[in-house]
Amino acid sequence: MKRLDIRDAGLVTEIITDRSVYATAKDDSVTDPYSYVIGVLKDSLNLWLHPEENTLVMFRQMNGIMAEMHIVIKDVGNSRSRSRASCIESCKWLFDNTKTEKIVSMINAEHLHSLALAFECGMNKEGLIVDGMQVDGKKVDLVLIGATKEDFNKLYGGASCHQ
Numbered sequence: 001m002k003r004l005d006i007r008d009a010g011l012v013t014e015i016i017t018d019r020s021v022y023a024t025a026k027d028d029s030v031t032d033p034y035s036y037v038i039g040v041l042k043d044s045l046n047l048w049l050h051p052e053e054n055t056l057v058m059f060r061q062m063n064g065i066m067a068e069m070h071i072v073i074k075d076v077g078n079s080r081s082r083s084r085a086s087c088i089e090s091c092k093w094l095f096d097n098t099k100t101e102k103i104v105s106m107i108n109a110e111h112l113h114s115l116a117l118a119f120e121c122g123m124n125k126e127g128l129i130v131d132g133m134q135v136d137g138k139k140v141d142l143v144l145i146g147a148t149k150e151d152f153n154k155l156y157g158g159a160s161c162h163q
Helices: 006-017 019-025 033-042 080-097 112-120 149-156
Strands: 047-050 055-061 066-073 102-108 124-135 138-148
Touching: 006 019, 006 033, 006 055, 006 066, 055 080, 066 080, 080 102, 080 112, 080 149, 102 112, 102 124, 112 138, 138 149
Parallel strands: 066 102
Antiparallel strands: 047 055, 055 066, 102 138, 124 138
């Protein structure tokens, strides 16, 4: 994994504007894929790339020990095992390279494939946010998921292979 560099803007745009990625990431506040890319790039201090896996990792430190994390994987449907490995490696990297003790995220409750991937990567359902976002004029629920460093390391070990 590497910190996002301005030279990576093309790859980030390619990942985010991929039809399958954009369809699962957008809500009614996003008018088009490219405005979404601009919003993501504005937070570039917390963006990391796994270029060989077409994976973009976005995280925001919420407090001293907890980070909100979103993983965007292009062509997730083409290789479930590659996507799972990339997701696990991203979580390992965050736990190994920051003071994060807990990772949380929110996933649209209608995106069953995204939820399944998160659960395969060691995340657990922690709650439900009713009417948490609006997509195509319809309010949808968000599933709050999370994993502690301790629980994650029991499943996958503590040392990342890409430190």
